[in-house]
Amino acid sequence: MGMLTDNLNEVRARVTAACLRSGRDPREVTLIAVSKTKPVPMLEEVYAQGVRDFGENRPQEMRDKAAELPADIRWHMIGRLQTNKVKYVVPRAVLIHSVDSLHLAEAIDKEAAKAGVTANILIEVNIAGEASKGGIAPEETEGFARELAALPNLKVNGLMTIAPIVENGEENRAYFRQMRELLVDIRDKNIDNIFMRSLSMGMTGDFETAIEEGATLVRVGTGIFGGRS
Numbered sequence: 016m017g018m019l020t021d022n023l024n025e026v027r028a029r030v031t032a033a034c035l036r037s038g039r040d041p042r043e044v045t046l047i048a049v050s051k052t053k054p055v056p057m058l059e060e061v062y063a064q065g066v067r068d069f070g071e072n073r074p075q076e077m078r079d080k081a082a083e084l085p086a087d088i089r090w091h092m093i094g095r096l097q098t099n100k101v102k103y104v105v106p107r108a109v110l111i112h113s114v115d116s117l118h119l120a121e122a123i124d125k126e127a128a129k130a131g132v133t134a135n136i137l138i139e140v141n142i143a144g145e146a147s148k149g150g151i152a153p154e155e156t157e158g159f160a161r162e163l164a165a166l167p168n169l170k171v172n173g174l175m176t177i178a179p180i181v182e183n184g185e186e187n188r189a190y191f192r193q194m195r196e197l198l199v200d201i202r203d204k205n206i207d208n209i210f211m212r213s214l215s216m217g218m219t220g221d222f223e224t225a226i227e228e229g230a231t232l233v234r235v236g237t238g239i240f241g242g243r244s
């Protein structure tokens with residue numbers, strides 16, 4: 016077995032263990048293999064092990080890889096998105112995780128109308144208030160969701176966050192808990208056209224804590240593919 020397969024098996028075992036520890040059904044949690052910067056043969060190796068969810072952060076890279084790889088891959092756009100790149104993403108991405116402005120949401124809505132699809136998106140929340148990161152402030156998220164609810168070709172599926180880089184994933188537990196509370200609070204408002212089902216949080220350094228706090232999508236790059244230069 017190759018190294019990537021070993022890595023993948025270990026990550027999968029840790030996902031399952033975190034689910035069991037927290038009384039969750041492992042089928043509720045989707046592991047997204049974050050393949051940004053990695054060449055196609057590496058994606059093929061994990062594809063051969065049954066991975067179908069891949070995450071990319073550059074629109075053209077996603078488009079180019081999608082053209083070379085099997086059509087049953089579910090591509091997740093997880094990176095900052097400029098409105099002029101939306102056209103590369105909307106036809107391919109099963110979910111856009113990183114929507115944090117009305118301007119971007121409107122561009123996605125328009126492109127989705129053109130392509131005759133509904134664009135599934137998550138609202139990116141800046142849970143720790145880090146100046147270096149995108150995302151909507153937690154207290155503005157409900158209002159933002161209400162604005163997006165008016166866009167007919169866009170469906171809000173939930174929330175996403177990029178937690179701070181920490182030594183020990185445990186340090187992000189309170190942020191992950193706040194994300195889950197925010198999701199439930201907004202869900203309980205029963206806003207038309209807003210579905211708060213998906214919670215995208217947790218990366219290589221903290222995905223187990225994120226799962227324990229309710230993540231339904233974890234985005235793991237380094238833990239599967241190794242470091243990026």
Ligand SMILES: *Cc1c(COP(=O)(O)O)cnc(C)c1O
Pocket residue numbers: 049051072093094177218219220234235236237238
């Ligand atoms: C790169 C990236 C990841 C994966 O990070 P790792 O620490 O390598 O697991 C997850 N989410 C986002 C938004 C990323 O840009």
